[in-house]
Amino acid sequence: MTAISAGATGRLRALRSTVTAGRGRSNDLSFLPVLAALAIIWLVFGSMNENFISPANLTNLTLQIAATGTIAVGVVLVLLIGEIDLSVGALSGFAAGVMAVLNVRAGLPGLVAILAAVALGVAIGVFNGLWITRTAVPSFVVTLAGLLAWQGALLAVLGGTGTVNITDPGITRLAQGFLPAWLSWVALVVVLLVVAAGSVQQRRRRVAKGLGVPNPSWALLRVAIAAGVGSVGVAVLNADRGVPYALVLLLGLIVVFDTVIRRTRLGRHIMSVGGNAEAARRAGINVNGIRVFVFAAAGGAAALGGVVAASRLFAVNQSSGAGDLLLNAIAAAVIGGTSLFGGRGSVWAAFLGALVIGSISNGMDLLGYVTSIKFLVTGAVLLLSVTVDARARERRRKAGGPA
Amino acid sequence: MTPASALESDRPAPDTGSYLRLTGASKSYGAVRALADVDLELRAGEVTALVGDNGAGKSTLVKALAGVHALDTGDFVIDGKPTTISSPHDAVAQGIATVYQDLALCENLDVVANLYLGQEPRHGRGRLLDEEEMEFNTRRLLDELAVRTLASVRTAVASLSGGQRQTVAIARALLGTPRVMLLDEPTAALGVAQTAQVLELIRRLRDRGIAVLVISHNLGDVFKVADRAVVLRLGTLAGEYRIADTNQDEIVAAITGADVLNQNERNHA
Numbered sequence A: 001m002t003a004i005s006a007g008a009t010g011r012l013r014a015l016r017s018t019v020t021a022g023r024g025r026s027n028d029l030s031f032l033p034v035l036a037a038l039a040i041i042w043l044v045f046g047s048m049n050e051n052f053i054s055p056a057n058l059t060n061l062t063l064q065i066a067a068t069g070t071i072a073v074g075v076v077l078v079l080l081i082g083e084i085d086l087s088v089g090a091l092s093g094f095a096a097g098v099m100a101v102l103n104v105r106a107g108l109p110g111l112v113a114i115l116a117a118v119a120l121g122v123a124i125g126v127f128n129g130l131w132i133t134r135t136a137v138p139s140f141v142v143t144l145a146g147l148l149a150w151q152g153a154l155l156a157v158l159g160g161t162g163t164v165n166i167t168d169p170g171i172t173r174l175a176q177g178f179l180p181a182w183l184s185w186v187a188l189v190v191v192l193l194v195v196a197a198g199s200v201q202q203r204r205r206r207v208a209k210g211l212g213v214p215n216p217s218w219a220l221l222r223v224a225i226a227a228g229v230g231s232v233g234v235a236v237l238n239a240d241r242g243v244p245y246a247l248v249l250l251l252g253l254i255v256v257f258d259t260v261i262r263r264t265r266l267g268r269h270i271m272s273v274g275g276n277a278e279a280a281r282r283a284g285i286n287v288n289g290i291r292v293f294v295f296a297a298a299g300g301a302a303a304l305g306g307v308v309a310a311s312r313l314f315a316v317n318q319s320s321g322a323g324d325l326l327l328n329a330i331a332a333a334v335i336g337g338t339s340l341f342g343g344r345g346s347v348w349a350a351f352l353g354a355l356v357i358g359s360i361s362n363g364m365d366l367l368g369y370v371t372s373i374k375f376l377v378t379g380a381v382l383l384l385s386v387t388v389d390a391r392a393r394e395r396r397r398k399a400g401g402p403a
Numbered sequence B: 001m002t003p004a005s006a007l008e009s010d011r012p013a014p015d016t017g018s019y020l021r022l023t024g025a026s027k028s029y030g031a032v033r034a035l036a037d038v039d040l041e042l043r044a045g046e047v048t049a050l051v052g053d054n055g056a057g058k059s060t061l062v063k064a065l066a067g068v069h070a071l072d073t074g075d076f077v078i079d080g081k082p083t084t085i086s087s088p089h090d091a092v093a094q095g096i097a098t099v100y101q102d103l104a105l106c107e108n109l110d111v112v113a114n115l116y117l118g119q120e121p122r123h124g125r126g127r128l129l130d131e132e133e134m135e136f137n138t139r140r141l142l143d144e145l146a147v148r149t150l151a152s153v154r155t156a157v158a159s160l161s162g163g164q165r166q167t168v169a170i171a172r173a174l175l176g177t178p179r180v181m182l183l184d185e186p187t188a189a190l191g192v193a194q195t196a197q198v199l200e201l202i203r204r205l206r207d208r209g210i211a212v213l214v215i216s217h218n219l220g221d222v223f224k225v226a227d228r229a230v231v232l233r234l235g236t237l238a239g240e241y242r243i244a245d246t247n248q249d250e251i252v253a254a255i256t257g258a259d260v261l262n263q264n265e266r267n268h269a
């Protein structure tokens, strides 16, 4: 009897470690809530209005979330180290304003103006990070000050007219241009090949070390899902105008930072600072350096988001970066599954969360709801996802040992 | 290739020269004087037990050696050379590995990531982490520590028991090739079998020529593994004994200050 049950436990354990062997494992499941929310939202709006799932509207949706999602990438990073950045919205407006002025009034080429804006964002992020680490003023306060200050700075650079129109295709193409259909398919195939090759290589390395390898069908399933989602997405977008450059930029940014977070030392150290900063310090990690890096990255992402927003609007005006942009970016990160308590989450949360918020807003617009209802519903979804996070954390705390 | 852990380093036979000497260590936290003019010597291939009541300053001393909290005063001589230790990085560079009383683990990271935190290997000359190397060595190290209760080394530390966490913290200190091992109450959360395992481990470290400092409130354990006992009382040195030449009563007396009382009584008599 005992022998039998011991054998069974052993097998169960072996099974569990095969399932969980390999990298990124348990993370796959953490996306379930947001994916479920997205499915429900799309089903509801799709059944209420046939235009919702149309290629034209889905293309619009990706353009609507591009700026928010780009800014949310930075917010995710900041949340991962257990801090907050309230200045990203205002900063995105200020950086876009600088870009517009450099391009339109100073006549700099579009690309140069964009790079200058991103550099400004990074510089402001470095300033935030240094101020927070040197003075020990909480990031909440430092970046709240930034929220006010950069709004003022935007007004100052725009000057009397209060608005600068952008006509340079070097800038407007970003949110108005689309990949040629053939190029989008080539890009998709390349991405899938890289994913598959990476998974094969990882498998070989694990076998070479005598480590357990996940069942091949799991790896196949992952590649198959990626291929399915990718080709449906590309096909739908190509049925309308094509894959927007702004979407390519957002996904590229996410892939880069996701790789950094999951597969590099820097990313590991970022996660450790969010999990236990004192433990990270004792492990010899330059905790303050990590913090400054993360705020710099968030500043750069915010500036880039501001550029995308300006490109979509053909202009920068006094309300650029204001309104619900900041709140939507933070909500996207949190709805996507990034913990407010630090150390837990994925860069993909920025995309998935922005998609949830964007879908709600887009769907309610189609149905003719007024802004007040939109805000109420978005607020409810945010509250729900933060509650899920807080409850999960409470469960972990109780499940954890006596420590 | 460098050996993956302290247990398999091919260092030559142990010598018993002084490896680390700290003199005149003082440290105050605000008004609290945690350490006052303490001297400590750690010798290669020797186990030194650091004992004392709660709040005697033991962890403070360990944190000073590990570079976590700088001392107000105190001079280090390591391997014959005067040195300063002002950050955890300095301590690691001097070959000092530490198991902290509070373990200092990141609950959100898995066992493998915690073991290698701050010293992650990468693939060849690339930038990406060598997860396979880390996972392989983690399993081997935990096997050596006879940890059989851990279902997967990819479990987040948040879901481990207190004893399992302690073993992870110990395994972490064994990575690389430390010359000094500081263990702050390494068996506090462990069961009988696992405690015996850690005591055995301490002997193996000593036989490898590593200078071991172990803090414990369990004098039975101290007498099982230590060669010397250093007693702290209220932040000051209250005695230093060779285990072979002393007994538990004498140590208890030094810890509680009863020896001083007795002396005073004798002086008054």
Ligand SMILES: Nc1ncnc2c1ncn2[C@@H]1O[C@H](COP(=O)(O)OP(=O)(O)OP(=O)(O)O)[C@@H](O)[C@H]1O
Pocket: B029, B032, B033, B034, B052, B053, B054, B055, B056, B057, B058, B059, B060, B061, B101
């Ligand atoms: N970070 C700190 N801030 C302020 N006071 C501290 C701090 N750490 C320790 N102390 C004080 O320093 C003294 C020594 O503490 P320490 O942790 O070194 O004791 P210990 O000998 O390790 O005790 P224990 O056996 O309970 O672990 C205590 O009075 C404690 O209150």
Ligand SMILES: [Mg+2]
Pocket: B058, B059, B060, B101, B184
């Ligand atoms: Mg202590």
